[in-house]
Amino acid sequence: MGVVLGCIADDFTGATDLAGLLARSGVKVSLRMGVPEEAPEDADVAAFEVIALKCRTVPVAEAVAETRAALDWLRRAGAERFFWKYCSTFDSTAEGNIGPVAEALMAEIGAEQTIYCPAFPENGRAIFMGNLFVGELPLAESPMKDHPLTPMRDSNLMRLIEPQVTGKVGLANRLTVARGPEALKARLDELKAQGVAHVVVDAVADEDLGIIAEACHDMKLMTGGSAVAMPLPGIYLREGSITEAAKRESAPQVGKGSIVFSGSCSAMTRAQVADYLPKAAGYKLDPLDLAANGPQAARDWLAAQDPETPKIIYATAEPEDVAKVQAELGVAEAGELVESALAQLAQDALAQGVRRFVVAGGETSGAVTKALGVTAMEIDAEIAPGVPWTWCRSGDTQIAMTLKSGNFGAVTFFTNAFEKLEQIS
Numbered sequence: 001m002g003v004v005l006g007c008i009a010d011d012f013t014g015a016t017d018l019a020g021l022l023a024r025s026g027v028k029v030s031l032r033m034g035v036p037e038e039a040p041e042d043a044d045v046a047a048f049e050v051i052a053l054k055c056r057t058v059p060v061a062e063a064v065a066e067t068r069a070a071l072d073w074l075r076r077a078g079a080e081r082f083f084w085k086y087c088s089t090f091d092s093t094a095e096g097n098i099g100p101v102a103e104a105l106m107a108e109i110g111a112e113q114t115i116y117c118p119a120f121p122e123n124g125r126a127i128f129m130g131n132l133f134v135g136e137l138p139l140a141e142s143p144m145k146d147h148p149l150t151p152m153r154d155s156n157l158m159r160l161i162e163p164q165v166t167g168k169v170g171l172a173n174r175l176t177v178a179r180g181p182e183a184l185k186a187r188l189d190e191l192k193a194q195g196v197a198h199v200v201v202d203a204v205a206d207e208d209l210g211i212i213a214e215a216c217h218d219m220k221l222m223t224g225g226s227a228v229a230m231p232l233p234g235i236y237l238r239e240g241s242i243t244e245a246a247k248r249e250s251a252p253q254v255g256k257g258s259i260v261f262s263g264s265c266s267a268m269t270r271a272q273v274a275d276y277l278p279k280a281a282g283y284k285l286d287p288l289d290l291a292a293n294g295p296q297a298a299r300d301w302l303a304a305q306d307p308e309t310p311k312i313i314y315a316t317a318e319p320e321d322v323a324k325v326q327a328e329l330g331v332a333e334a335g336e337l338v339e340s341a342l343a344q345l346a347q348d349a350l351a352q353g354v355r356r357f358v359v360a361g362g363e364t365s366g367a368v369t370k371a372l373g374v375t376a377m378e379i380d381a382e383i384a385p386g387v388p389w390t391w392c393r394s395g396d397t398q399i400a401m402t403l404k405s406g407n408f409g410a411v412t413f414f415t416n417a418f419e420k421l422e423q424i425s
């Protein structure tokens with residue numbers, strides 16, 4: 001059986017989130033970091049293939065080229081239906097990359113229309129009348145207004161998408177969704193007849209997502225957060241498009257040494273770092289010091305630690321401190337300095353014998369995963385909604401790694417993560 005759904009995620013935490021939610025149905029999900037070098041014809045493909053890219057904040061042309069390459073791989077692997085996964089807080093800039101990539105994918109596969117549904121009710125993301133809420137706050141009043149790379153200053157998804165695309169944008173609202181899949185399909189057809197290519201679909205609860213998945217599972221391209229994809233495996237199983245359930249392999253053995261790397265500055269990660277600091281040896285990276293002196297001091301600190309001691313290295317900082325650093329170094333430069341320091345430190349930790357890695361932050365996860373040369377991940381149990389443990393390899397070395405979206409997880413997430421790993425390994 002070939003690929004039933006080919007998924008492309010715009011960052012690495014988002015990709016593990018999506019793979020984890022698809023895997024809840026017990027189906028086999030394969031997660032590949034970057035477009036695989038191996039030809040799809042030679043690869044052992046799963047019914048659900050997820051390709052993780054790091055293209056959320058790169059220039060539009062680069063994002064389009066990378067997603068086209070991923071699409072090409074998935075099509076050669078047999079996929080005919082696709083899912084474009086972006087953040088449940090719609091992280092993007094006025095230029096993109098959510099809209100331009102969706103439009104490029106639509107053109108490639110000949111899709112006249114797609115839906116946009118970043119809702120993730122379990123994590124407090126809801127869409128009503130086209131407006132995205134984070135908990136009880138409109139997106140633009142939530143902590144996402146201060147994101148270091150993609151500050152979100154509007155909550156209306158139609159207004160956010162419009163400048164990113166050339167086609168017409170419309171809405172299928174909650175009143176329609178609540179009337180069921182047939183009503184939603186009729187609304188999508190009505191919008192299609194009016195030439196609307198990009199449809200924001202409201203969803204405030206998991207029941208809405210079930211209806212949306214039912215109505216849209218045959219679309220050539222769906223776009224959204226992970227939650228709207230979650231019901232798809234169940235639908236494909238019911239329809240007989242897939243038959244196999246994943247076989248649970250026994251968990252690999254990994255050493256006890258652990259480290260947390262945090263480059264996320266989200267409100268939730270700040271609380272999680274503060275919670276974990278009294279429980280682990282901690283080192284705070286200062287981007288201005290990194291700019292002046294490089295990461296040697298942090299490397300020396302790490303080298304002096306016992307590999308078995310729980311450790312956390314973080315650049316996580318309050319919005320006013322981030323703004324100060326960005327004013328001095330530039331947004332991209334500050335981000336790159338932190339990411340490349342954490343990438344180097346991840347390699348050092350591995351060399352030192354650390355085998356359990358927790359990474360907080362999407363961009364940060366991309367940097368750390370690439371530095372460790374991880375090309376594929378096997379999904380295991382979720383620590384929190386959208387954050388699974390994964391098993392992967394750095395060269396020949398087996399490691400356990402979890403990639404936490406900045407906004408996800410409880411305050412005690414880092415402790416919960418290692419407790420969960422003890423239970424499953």
Ligand SMILES: Nc1ncnc2c1ncn2[C@@H]1O[C@H](COP(=O)(O)OP(=O)(O)O)[C@@H](O)[C@H]1O
Nearest residue numbers: 148263264315317334335338361362363364406
């Ligand atoms: N103290 C800091 N000052 C400036 N930028 C920072 C600081 N700490 C982290 N960053 C950068 O902020 C970005 C956070 O993005 P990301 O890792 O995707 O986190 P999130 O998942 O919260 O979006 C990264 O590029 C990171 O390198």
Ligand SMILES: O=C(O)[C@@H](O)C(=O)COP(=O)(O)O
Nearest residue numbers: 013014017087088362405406
């Ligand atoms: O959909 C989500 O919220 C996450 O899967 C996601 O994309 C995470 O991005 P970061 O917050 O940048 O880690």
